[in-house]
Amino acid sequence: MINQRVLLARYPLGLPVEADFSFDEVPVPEPEDGEFLIRNLYFSLDAGFRQWMREGAGDNYLSAMAIARPVMSLTLGRVERSRHPDFDEGMLVLGRHAWETYTLTDASDFTAPLEVDADLPLHLYLGTLGPTGLTAYLGLMDIGQPKAGETVVVSAAGGAVGSVAGQIAKALGCRTVGLTSSDDKAAWLERGIGYDVGVNYNAAGGLDEALKKACPEGVDIYFDNVGGAILDTTLTHLRQGARVVLCGMVADYHDVEKPYGVSHLWEAITKRATLKGFMYTDEVARYPEAMARLRHWFETGAIQSFDEIRDGIEATPAAFCGLFTGANRGKIMIKL
Amino acid sequence: MINQRVLLARYPLGLPVEADFSFDEVPVPEPEDGEFLIRNLYFSLDAGFRQWMREGAGDNYLSAMAIARPVMSLTLGRVERSRHPDFDEGMLVLGRHAWETYTLTDASDFTAPLEVDADLPLHLYLGTLGPTGLTAYLGLMDIGQPKAGETVVVSAAGGAVGSVAGQIAKALGCRTVGLTSSDDKAAWLERGIGYDVGVNYNAAGGLDEALKKACPEGVDIYFDNVGGAILDTTLTHLRQGARVVLCGMVADYHDVEKPYGVSHLWEAITKRATLKGFMYTDEVARYPEAMARLRHWFETGAIQSFDEIRDGIEATPAAFCGLFTGANRGKIMIKL
Numbered sequence: 001m002i003n004q005r006v007l008l009a010r011y012p013l014g015l016p017v018e019a020d021f022s023f024d025e026v027p028v029p030e031p032e033d034g035e036f037l038i039r040n041l042y043f044s045l046d047a048g049f050r051q052w053m054r055e056g057a058g059d060n061y062l063s064a065m066a067i068a069r070p071v072m073s074l075t076l077g078r079v080e081r082s083r084h085p086d087f088d089e090g091m092l093v094l095g096r097h098a099w100e101t102y103t104l105t106d107a108s109d110f111t112a113p114l115e116v117d118a119d120l121p122l123h124l125y126l127g128t129l130g131p132t133g134l135t136a137y138l139g140l141m142d143i144g145q146p147k148a149g150e151t152v153v154v155s156a157a158g159g160a161v162g163s164v165a166g167q168i169a170k171a172l173g174c175r176t177v178g179l180t181s182s183d184d185k186a187a188w189l190e191r192g193i194g195y196d197v198g199v200n201y202n203a204a205g206g207l208d209e210a211l212k213k214a215c216p217e218g219v220d221i222y223f224d225n226v227g228g229a230i231l232d233t234t235l236t237h238l239r240q241g242a243r244v245v246l247c248g249m250v251a252d253y254h255d256v257e258k259p260y261g262v263s264h265l266w267e268a269i270t271k272r273a274t275l276k277g278f279m280y281t282d283e284v285a286r287y288p289e290a291m292a293r294l295r296h297w298f299e300t301g302a303i304q305s306f307d308e309i310r311d312g313i314e315a316t317p318a319a320f321c322g323l324f325t326g327a328n329r330g331k332i333m334i335k336l
Numbered sequence: 337m338i339n340q341r342v343l344l345a346r347y348p349l350g351l352p353v354e355a356d357f358s359f360d361e362v363p364v365p366e367p368e369d370g371e372f373l374i375r376n377l378y379f380s381l382d383a384g385f386r387q388w389m390r391e392g393a394g395d396n397y398l399s400a401m402a403i404a405r406p407v408m409s410l411t412l413g414r415v416e417r418s419r420h421p422d423f424d425e426g427m428l429v430l431g432r433h434a435w436e437t438y439t440l441t442d443a444s445d446f447t448a449p450l451e452v453d454a455d456l457p458l459h460l461y462l463g464t465l466g467p468t469g470l471t472a473y474l475g476l477m478d479i480g481q482p483k484a485g486e487t488v489v490v491s492a493a494g495g496a497v498g499s500v501a502g503q504i505a506k507a508l509g510c511r512t513v514g515l516t517s518s519d520d521k522a523a524w525l526e527r528g529i530g531y532d533v534g535v536n537y538n539a540a541g542g543l544d545e546a547l548k549k550a551c552p553e554g555v556d557i558y559f560d561n562v563g564g565a566i567l568d569t570t571l572t573h574l575r576q577g578a579r580v581v582l583c584g585m586v587a588d589y590h591d592v593e594k595p596y597g598v599s600h601l602w603e604a605i606t607k608r609a610t611l612k613g614f615m616y617t618d619e620v621a622r623y624p625e626a627m628a629r630l631r632h633w634f635e636t637g638a639i640q641s642f643d644e645i646r647d648g649i650e651a652t653p654a655a656f657c658g659l660f661t662g663a664n665r666g667k668i669m670i671k672l
Contacts, residue, residue, distance in 0.1 A: 051602070051606075227601060227602065231601070232597075246601065246604050246605050247605070248605070249601065249602045249605065252599075252602055258599065259599040259600075259602070260597065260599065261568075261596065261597015261598055261599045262597055262598045262599070262601055263588075263594065263595040263596065263597045263598070264595075265563060265567070265582065265585065265598055265611075266387070266563065266585045266588055266595070267613075268582050268611060268612070268613035269582050269583070269584070269585065269613035269614070269615070270387075270613070270615075271613065272612075272613050272614050272615060272618060273612070273613055274610060274611070274612045274613075275601075275604060275610070275611040275612070276604070276608075276609070276610045276611070277603075277604035277605035277606070277607065277608050277609055277610075278605070278608050279605070279606075279608060282608060
C-alpha cells in the first residue's frame with residue numbers, strides 16, 4: 001500500500017505558490033503499540049496554517065512545519081488499522097494531521113473520534129459543523145458577545161470562517177456587513193450568504209468611505225480574518241465599547257519580513273475597545289454547546305454551508321494557494 | 337480680579353513645544369445662575385491631553401481643543417463664588433477645566449466635589465489618590481486582572497500612571513518590570529519605586545534583548561502607556577492568555593501624520609491575548625472601592641507618591657512639554 005503525500009518543499013516567501021510544495025509516495029507505515037493508521041478522507045484547507053510554514057515559527061503555539069515533511073493540516077479520516085485502545089478500526093477521526101493519504105498517529109495531534117449523523121454529508125464535520133463553525137461560533141460569541149441590533153463587520157466575509165460568522169451574527173439579530181475584494185463577491189455576500197451589506201474594499205473610495213456609508217453609527221463588533229490595512233481602517237470606525245475578534249491575519253503573509261503596521265490602536269483607547277485573539281481548540285469543553293447551536297441553525301436554514309470540494313490529493317497545493325488570492329467562496333476542502 | 341490663562345496658540349506638530357502655547361490675562365468672569373467660579377489650586381499635567389491638541393480630534397471622546405482658548409486640563413480648585421445649588425463657596429472641586437487661574441463652569445466638565453482628609457497633602461487628590469491612581473488601579477485590576485506571581489511589565493514606568501501601576505502590581509504579589517528611557521531612570525525604577533527590574537530600552541541590545549532577559553517566561557500583563565515600537569516589541573514577549581492594558585500612546589505624538597504601525601498583532605492570536613483600552617471616567621461607580629484600596633496602600637506604605645510640583649502658571653507649558661521627552665519622574669503638577 002502506498003502513502004501519497006504533499007511535502008513542504010521550501011518555506012514560502014510571502015504568499016505561498018505551488019512550487020513551495022512537492023509530492024512523493026512512500027509505503028504506508030504499520031502501527032506499533034499505541035498507534036493507529038488513518039485513511040484520510042478530507043483535508044481542510046486553512047490559510048492560518050501558512051503561519052507555520054516559516055523558520056522559527058516554533059515561537060508560536062505550534063512548531064514550525066519541517067521541510068520535506070508532509071504539510072500539516074486538519075483532516076477527517078477513518079481508522080484503517082489500530083493498535084490503540086481508544087481508536088477502533090472503522091471509527092471516524094478528526095485531527096491536526098497532514099496532507100497525505102494515510103496518517104500514522106498516537107492520537108497526540110488534537111486527534112479525536114468524530115460522531116456524525118449519517119443523514120448529513122460527512123464533509124460538514126470539517127467545516128460548518130467542525131473546526132470552521134466552532135471557530136466562527138466561539139470567536140463571535142465569546143469575544144464579540146453580539147446583541148440584537150448591533151452592527152457586525154466581518155472581513156474575508158465570504159471565506160470559510162467569515163461566511164459562518166456572518167450568518168450566526170445575522171441569526172442573532174445583528175446587522176451584518178461583509179468585507180471582500182471584488183464587486184462580484186460583494187454582491188454574492190448579500191444575495192448568496194445573506195449579509196445586509198457586502199462591501200468591496202477595492203472599489204473607488206476605498207474601505208474608509210465604504211464603512212462610513214455602511215456603518216454610519218459605527219461598528220460594534222469586527223470579526224477580523226485578515227489583519228493589516230483592513231483592520232487598521234476598521235479600527236477608525238469602532239463604536240464605544242467595540243469588540244474586535246482577532247481570528248486571522250492573512251494580510252501579514254503578503255510580506256512576512258515586514259508585516260503591515262497597524263497605526264490606529266489609539267482608537268482602542270478612545271473607544272474603550274477590546275481586541276482579543278483566540279483558538280477554538282482552547283475551548284474543548286464548549287464544543288457540545290457550540291455544536292448543538294450550529295446544528296440547530298444549520299437544520300433550520302439559518303446558516304448554510306458554502307463548501308467547495310476539490311477532488312484528489314494532486315489538487316491540494318493549488319487549492320491552498322488560492323486561499324490567498326481571494327479566489328475562493330466558502331470553505332475549500334480536498335476529497336480523497 | 338484678573339484671570340491668567342495659558343492658551344493654545346496653535347496645534348503642535350508632533351511633540352508639543354513651548355511656542356505652541358501663549359498667555360493672556362482677562363477679567364475674571366462673574367457666575368450667572370447655575371454657574372460657579374473656581375479658583376484653581378493645582379493643574380494636572382497629562383500627556384494624553386496632547387491627543388486633543390489637533391484639528392478633527394473631535395472624532396474622539398472629547399472635542400478638539402480650540403485655538404486661542406485656555407488649554408484643557410484636569411484641575412483641582414476651590415469654589416470662589418457660586419450661583420449653583422450643589423456647589424457652595426469654599427468647596428474643593430476636581431474637573432476637566434483649563435490652565436487658568438479661575439474657571440467659570442456649570443459643572444458639566446466632569447466637575448465633582450472633592451472630599452479630602454485634612455491630614456494629607458491636597459495635591460495627592462490630583463495624583464495617586466485622584467485621576468492618576470484611579471487610572472492605574474482600574475486599568476490594572478479590570479483589564480490586567482493580576483494574580484500573585486505573574487510578570488507585569490509597565491511602560492513609562494516612572495511616569496505618573498506607570499509608577500502607581502507598578503507599585504500596585506508589586507503590592508499584589510506580581511513580579512514587576514519597568515520600562516524607561518535611560519540607565520539612570522532604570523536604576524531609579526528599582527531603587528526609588530521598587531520595581532523588581534528596571535529596563536532601559538535605549539541600552540545596547542534594545543528592548544527585545546532586555547525583555548528576553550528580564551522576562552524569560554514571558555509577560556502576563558503589559559500596562560502600556562506609550563504604544564508604538566515599545567508596544568510592538570513587547571507583544572512578541574507575551575505569554576499565553578496575556579492581557580495588554582492600553583492606557584496611553586505617547587509614542588504616537590512623535591509623528592501624528594503617520595503614527596508608528598504595530599506589526600505584531602498576530603501574537604495576540606497565537607497567545608490568545610486581550611488588548612483593551614479604557615478611560616477611568618467610565619467607572620465612576622467604582623471610585624469608592626478604588627479610592628479605599630489606594631488609600632490603604634498609601635497609608636501602609638505599599639505605594640508611594642512621586643509627585644513633582646512646579647510653582648506658578650508660567651511654568652505650565654515647559655512642564656507639559658517635558659512630559660514627552662522622558663524628563664519627568666512621577667506625576668508633574670503645577671501649583672498656583
